Amino acid sequence: MNKKRILSACLKALFVGIVLFFLYLPILLLAVYSFDKTNMIGRFEGFSLTHYAQLFADPKVLNMIGNTFLLAFLAALLSTVLGTLGALGMFYCKKRLRTAINGVSQIPVINAEIVTALALAVTFVAVGIGKSYFTLLIGHMVICTPFVVLSVIPKLKQMDNSLYEAALDLGASPAKALFTVVLPQIIPGVLSGFMLAVTLSLDDYIVTMYTRPTGFETISTYVYNATTKGNAHTAVTLSSFWALTTILFMVILLFVLVSNLTGFKKKEARK
Amino acid sequence: MKLPRFSRKTLCIPYVVFLIFFVIVPMLVILFYAFTDSEMRISFTNFIQFFSDPTKLSTIVYSLVIALVTTVVSLAIAYPVAYILARSTLKKKYVILMLFVLPMWINFVLRVNAIRELFNLLSTLGGMDWLANANYFKTVFGMVYDFLPFMILPLYTTMLKIDPSLYEASADLGASGFATFWRVTVPLSMPGVMSGVTMVFLPSMTNYVVSDMLGNAKVTIVGKFIYDYFGNDWHMGSMVALVLLVVVFLSTWLTGGFQAEETARGANL
Numbered sequence: 001m002n003k004k005r006i007l008s009a010c011l012k013a014l015f016v017g018i019v020l021f022f023l024y025l026p027i028l029l030l031a032v033y034s035f036d037k038t039n040m041i042g043r044f045e046g047f048s049l050t051h052y053a054q055l056f057a058d059p060k061v062l063n064m065i066g067n068t069f070l071l072a073f074l075a076a077l078l079s080t081v082l083g084t085l086g087a088l089g090m091f092y093c094k095k096r097l098r099t100a101i102n103g104v105s106q107i108p109v110i111n112a113e114i115v116t117a118l119a120l121a122v123t124f125v126a127v128g129i130g131k132s133y134f135t136l137l138i139g140h141m142v143i144c145t146p147f148v149v150l151s152v153i154p155k156l157k158q159m160d161n162s163l164y165e166a167a168l169d170l171g172a173s174p175a176k177a178l179f180t181v182v183l184p185q186i187i188p189g190v191l192s193g194f195m196l197a198v199t200l201s202l203d204d205y206i207v208t209m210y211t212r213p214t215g216f217e218t219i220s221t222y223v224y225n226a227t228t229k230g231n232a233h234t235a236v237t238l239s240s241f242w243a244l245t246t247i248l249f250m251v252i253l254l255f256v257l258v259s260n261l262t263g264f265k266k267k268e269a270r271k
Numbered sequence: 272m273k274l275p276r277f278s279r280k281t282l283c284i285p286y287v288v289f290l291i292f293f294v295i296v297p298m299l300v301i302l303f304y305a306f307t308d309s310e311m312r313i314s315f316t317n318f319i320q321f322f323s324d325p326t327k328l329s330t331i332v333y334s335l336v337i338a339l340v341t342t343v344v345s346l347a348i349a350y351p352v353a354y355i356l357a358r359s360t361l362k363k364k365y366v367i368l369m370l371f372v373l374p375m376w377i378n379f380v381l382r383v384n385a386i387r388e389l390f391n392l393l394s395t396l397g398g399m400d401w402l403a404n405a406n407y408f409k410t411v412f413g414m415v416y417d418f419l420p421f422m423i424l425p426l427y428t429t430m431l432k433i434d435p436s437l438y439e440a441s442a443d444l445g446a447s448g449f450a451t452f453w454r455v456t457v458p459l460s461m462p463g464v465m466s467g468v469t470m471v472f473l474p475s476m477t478n479y480v481v482s483d484m485l486g487n488a489k490v491t492i493v494g495k496f497i498y499d500y501f502g503n504d505w506h507m508g509s510m511v512a513l514v515l516l517v518v519v520f521l522s523t524w525l526t527g528g529f530q531a532e533e534t535a536r537g538a539n540l
Contacts, residue, residue: 012355016367019352023374023416026385029392041392068378082286089283101283104290107298110469110523112477114494115512119297122505126300142293145286174279203379205480206494210501220380227384228483242388245381252376256369 027249034242052247055240064217065244068202071218075140076197082141083148083197084190088182090149091156102149109146116142117210124211132213139211140201147200148193155189219244298516304509317510327496327511334492337407338476341414345422345471346464348415353426353463354456357433368427375420383484386413390485406486413481414474421470429463430456473519 029041034052037045055061090101108116120142124135159182167177183190205220212221226237308314321327352371356364374382390409394402402409433456441451475481477494493515500508 012359016352016355019348019419020367020370023371023419026382026389026416027374027377029389030385041388082289085282086286086289087283089280089286092279093283101287101290104294105286107294110473111519112473112494112515114477114479114497115301115515115519116297118497118501118508118512119301120293121501122304122509123297123300126304138293141289145289149286178279199376202376205380206478219378223378223380223384224480224484227380227387228488241381241384245377245385248377248381252373256373260366260369 027245030242031246031249034239034246039236039239051239051243054236055243055247058237058240060217061222061237061240061244064219064222067216068218068220071136071140072198072201075137075144075201076194078137079141079144079148079197080190080194083145083193084152084186086145087149087152087156088178088186091153105146105149107146108142109150113143113204113206117207120207121210131211133216135211136208136213136216139207140204143204143207144197144200147196148190151193151196152186152189155186159185301509301512301516304506305513307506309506317506320507321510321514330491330496331493333490334476334494337411337414337482337490337492338472341411341418341475342468342472344411344415345419346467349419349422349426349467350460350464353423353430353460357427357430368423371423372420379417380480380484382417383413383481386416387484404487406489409485410482410490413485414471414478417481418471418474421474422467425466425470426460426463429460429466433459469523472522477515 033041033044035047035049037048037050086101086105090098090105093101117139120135120139121131124131129135163181163185164177167181168174172180203220204218205224208218208221209224212218217225223241226241305317306313306315308316356368359367361367386409390402393399437455437459438451441455446454476492477497479492479495479498482490482492482495493511497508497511497515500511
């Protein structure tokens, strides 16, 4: 019996291990070759930081990296404000109205991204406002805000509603009660909504592609164009993406480690 | 001057306005474009053309098959992973779950690019020449790779919610390990399966980034179609989008709604 249990534990670990191996194989491959001298994957000629130097020497590449992060930050910030207010308001609406708003709010979540993107692009051009940074920002907000709402609502449901009433009874104005009593209780949901919005925006290709002004590039559009319409781009550009992938991976790893060491334990303890 | 009485409901006004302008109106606009011709007269030509054009219909069938295979493979990999993790007694199992989610935070296109490079390596130096032309295989592999976390997360969350005493009760009543799995775990994890399937099936039918970057431009899926029409024929493009929209809502309705909270991309991690 004991042997059987050990065997099954080993098999389980093996299975999870294999899946993880495949998940990390492509990234690790790029990470290793990003430190290689040559542009060829497959032969390791010697350690060098050429690809990193290339990455930081190309102003176009630096520009698109800056664009991506600034856009993600702005879109996430606006989505978080809009989504948190929306979730709060919805929570206090009558049930039928709440269901209606919630239903519409989920359309961008379940809809194919390309349909959302096309609909927005056609609308912007049809009403004559064309495409600008503003429309790009709106596009990103359309895909991010519903997720903010989704992460705030559970926190509202867990909240003790009588605290708000108590604050009013004790003479706080509704605005003050919202800020000092309700907001602190839902802040974990607001923050995870913000993080989610950042990752959604950073990851996005399709909506960006359809709503961006001409000439505006993010990491997604730039890499996509460089790899599919490869003629104009040299192996140098492609190998600088190895370095970019590695840097992003390292940053994420660091971020997760830090947040793990600081915040995660508390969260687990609460469960 | 007296301000109107503050009501907490009014807080949702900006969001409602936003939804009307940027979600409802765009849907109405593509509905309008889908049923008009280039002179903006009501017409059903797009509709008829769409359903009578064999290349369009075959693209849809191809996309459906690719999406179906991707979904089934993802489910076959994700279900055991989620089950093992959810029932594991390890204290640090959330770290392992984190490892599955982590690659998702690298830019999507860069991830697909990483797989592209891996396949290049395997086909040129790894002696796997057949890979060079295995466009459908590479596309499906890339999609499974990219969408796997969307399948694992909802499955894991639903399985974690299953009361462990149910397993004990099942064993006490004489059920074998397999019977417990089949009659307790599987039915109770169904909401997670549904969410996961929706989260994987739809993007794999429409997200043409993977098929373009890995399929040597030989694999055309519905999403690419819309992209092609966007350049020259908005009316037909809108019609394709509209058909997709209907498919999405029908499937959501058929699978009995959508556990949006559980699929919020690891927000609740």
